[in-house]
Structures are given as structure tokens and as C-alpha cells.
Amino acid sequence: MEAEDAGQTYEFDQATAVEQGPTDGTYEMDVDAGWTVGPKPNGGYLLAAAARAGAAALAAAGSDHADPTSSTAHYLSAPDPGPAEIRTQVLRTGRTASQVRATIVQGDKACVDATFTMGTLTTDPDGPWWSNRVPFELPPIDECVKLPSSRGGDSMVVSIMDRSDLRLDPAVIGFATGQPSGRAELRGWISFADRRPVDALGLLFIVDAFPPATFELAQTGWVPTISLTAYVRAVPAPGPLRVRQAAQVVDGGRFDEICEVWDSRDRLVAQATQLAAIRIPEGLKPPAVRETRSY
């Protein structure tokens, strides 16, 4: 599972490392202060750590299924950086797929409850049998804008921006200067900052690494994820990945956001959807919808 290059251990592997705990099926991790959004760890990072524990539990049960094909986490309570326990339960081991559950617990408080269907991902060199998705347009990486982890002053530090190299399409960075575009869509390039190759596990971080697409609608505070579901579809080819993240419906204090990840071969390697909470400031009018999806 660990990506290593000439003995190098990458930041992502260190931060998601788990060790066998005192009882069967429990693992210990250190929630890393370097993978945070403000004071709290990023949701995709926690999902990846839970997946690593899940794969370890499957290995202990005799299964070599370690690629998270379908993953869902429900976020109950944000843990703090520091030690945490991951309690796993192997639900089933099968020939082509196995299922495992992993719960991140800190101080006896359940923080993240995740369930995985895992397998062994192989990638058909011929590409998908059928697809109606096409990769989106994105300016060359050099023309895109790197988001800093902090904009200085008393602004929140987003430390995951130092762990990843995220470059946004200049068309979608209005929010950074207080001028949201009115389209709930972010697009950009992403790699791990230390060039760790992105594998199936890494994709669980990638699908939740971008800022919320609703930032292009309105300046709101933190938008906590309620649940996150990710499908890993293929092993990414080397090189930076392209991510499109779009909110669809903001209703009743919640919004859904979809994410697509494309690799350098124009292969759709991951898809995700999340439901998150949003607090719209009293009386704030929504921007006009400039683009709708019709059929």
C-alpha cells in the first residue's frame, strides 16, 4: 500500500499510517496536524486513514483486497490532531470484493464512521467500455493559480494546501478576492506536494481536497461535510490530475457537491459526491444561475 521511491516515505503515507492496536481489529493512528482545514483534519484525509486500517483488517483476515472501490464516510464529530483509534470490522471477504468497516474514535467519541467495498483495481488499457463523460477544459498548469495555505492576517490556515500542489483555473478564483463567479464550480490541477504517485488510496484524499464549490456562490463560513462517498474507477496514470468539483442544489441548509478526477490519459479515475451543511447569512440573496444542466 505504501508508495515508496528509493526509500523515500511520502507525507501522505506517514500521515495515514496505522499500527496494530492492543486488541484484534483495532489500529492506532496519529491524526496529523499537517492535513487540516483550520484546526480540524480534512475529511478526505480521514477517509484515507480509515481505508488503510480497513485494508489492514482485511489482510489480517486473509484477503488481499486493498483498493477502496466504493467508500462512504459519515462525519460525526471532528477529531483533533493527535492520537486516535480506528476500530475495524470485517463484514465479508469474497473472491472479487470484500467489505470492511472502520470507525475513527478519539477519547471514546466516534468521529468518522466509514464503510468500504474493496477489491484489487486493474485498469483496462483499452479505456472504459462506454462513457458519456468527457474531460473538461483547463488552462495549462502554469497558467493556473496556486492556493496558499494562508492568506496572512488572522485568516484560517488550510495546511492541506502545503501537502498538495493545487492550481485553480483562473476563471474560478473569484472567491479568493471576494468576487464569487456565481457558478458553483471549481476546476484545477492537483498533485501531492512531494510528488507521491496518486494511487487508489490517494484518490480518497484528492476527491475532498478542493475548497467547497459553494465559495463561488457566497462567502460563508465552514461547510462541514455530513457524508462523503467516493468511487475509484481506475488506477491513475502518472502526472497531475484534473479535478472538477461542482455544487448542484443548496436547499434547507445543505448542499450536494460532485467531484470528478481525470488523469493524464483522459481517464476518469474517481468520482465522488458529498452532502454538506451550509449556513446562508440571513437575507443573503443567491446569485443568478448562469448555467443549468438540461437533458
Add this chain to the structure above:
Amino acid sequence: MEAEDAGQTYEFDQATAVEQGPTDGTYEMDVDAGWTVGPKPNGGYLLAAAARAGAAALAAAGSDHADPTSSTAHYLSAPDPGPAEIRTQVLRTGRTASQVRATIVQGDKACVDATFTMGTLTTDPDGPWWSNRVPFELPPIDECVKLPSSRGGDSMVVSIMDRSDLRLDPAVIGFATGQPSGRAELRGWISFADRRPVDALGLLFIVDAFPPATFELAQTGWVPTISLTAYVRAVPAPGPLRVRQAAQVVDGGRFDEICEVWDSRDRLVAQATQLAAIRIPEGLKPPAVRETRSY
């Protein structure tokens, strides 16, 4: 939770009923032979039964959260019609949301593992604050085609077609006569056959009630769901619902399929995504892609 009208108990409520089991947190259900696709129960039906047990467990823990805001099930092994146990675990009770897990077990074999974030759904009469989704075109219900539960001969009986009143857009029923359209999309109207009003719980069935959209690509056998995630966004207004189900990428023996459910007010009331397995017959060429989604 039960929808009743002048003492009537609806089929859906009977089929998803759970009773307190012999130990705390366990419930007993009868997997109903009338909610099947071939010999096996429908996945959305099982998800709804698990949600009912989850809501009962939350009620026993002092929470009145009973509307499944975000639900995910992983399907491990299809149960048979007959008695089953649902083992629940309350993960957290909160002020605005609570989380609970429910596992359907039959003969000591875990069949469905589901996790729910539940709340109390209220619907803003003003509609969504912002949305880029628009309802799709659909011919009047009288011009749509009711799918029978059996086409006679030795064809598989799909008993959920007798529990629901499902009318497909005539443009997407090529598969029924062996002439798939080549577009992986189904659209139609749906109600419960006995006119039970569709509430949040009912939507968990609705999002998985349509035939697989891949039937419009190729004649394959059964496409077992690996996992199903559903977001309930608003309480549906009375009247038949409109459903659009579309497959996006068929790759590596798996496909993803999204679902949108709209009510009579043109409100998006539920969204779902599922990952399912598909066996493409050896050497079968895919139909040309006639429509792609660009950005």
C-alpha cells in the same frame, strides 16, 4: 413513520415493518417476497427497511430523528424472502442530526450494511436557495408505458413492478423489445401502486426502483448493486414523481448510475448514486455515444 390513511396500512409499510428483537438494538423483519427482482429483494426496499430499524433504534435512544438525510448501503449478499434480523448501532445522537448503522443479517450472514445520517426534514416553501438542476422533459403520464412485472414465458418476475406504478417515457423503452437506444438513460413517472404518499423513507425505495439504465446500452444479465447512496433533499409534494436514472461510465466490469427524483412542484426531492457490477458479453461492442456531457 407509517403512512396511514383512514386505517389503511400500505404495502410498503407492511413490507418494511420491523419489530423489537430479543436483544437491545436488534429488530426482526420479514423480507417480503413481493418486493423482488427475480428471486431476490430489491436493494432500495432493503435500504428502506434498514432505515426503519435505524429510526427505531434512534427513538429508543431518545432521538426523534427519523428522516434519512444521507444513506449508504453496501450489499454483501442478497437475502432470500423470509425472516431476517436487523442489528443496529446508534453512533451519535445530536441536536439537528443523528447517525445510526443497521445491518440486515439472515442466517448469521451479513447481507446489507447501511449507515444513515438522520434528521427531521422540513421543506422550505420558497424552494432551494440555489440550484443548477432543472427538471427534465417527460411526456404526460398517460402517454408513458407501464412496465409489467413479467413478460411471460420464462422471463424473470420483477414483483416490485406490481408494488409501484412505473411509467417509462416511450423514448427509453427500446430495451424491452431488444432494441436499446444506445443512451444509458431512463426517465419516467412513479408512484406506489396503492397510492401510499411518498415520504423520506419511501424515497429510499424510489431511487432504486427503475430498471438499470445500462439496459439501454446492452442486453446483459442481472447487474448487482455494490453500494447505493441516497440523499433526501425535501419532502415530496403529493402526486406521481418523475425519475431520471442515468449510467455514466462503464469501466472494468462496473458502472455508476445517478438518479434524480422530482416532485409535482418541480422540486428535486432526492438524489442517488450507485455503483454496480456488469458483465459485458465477450466481444460485445459498445453502442456509439450519442450524447456526452460537456462543461
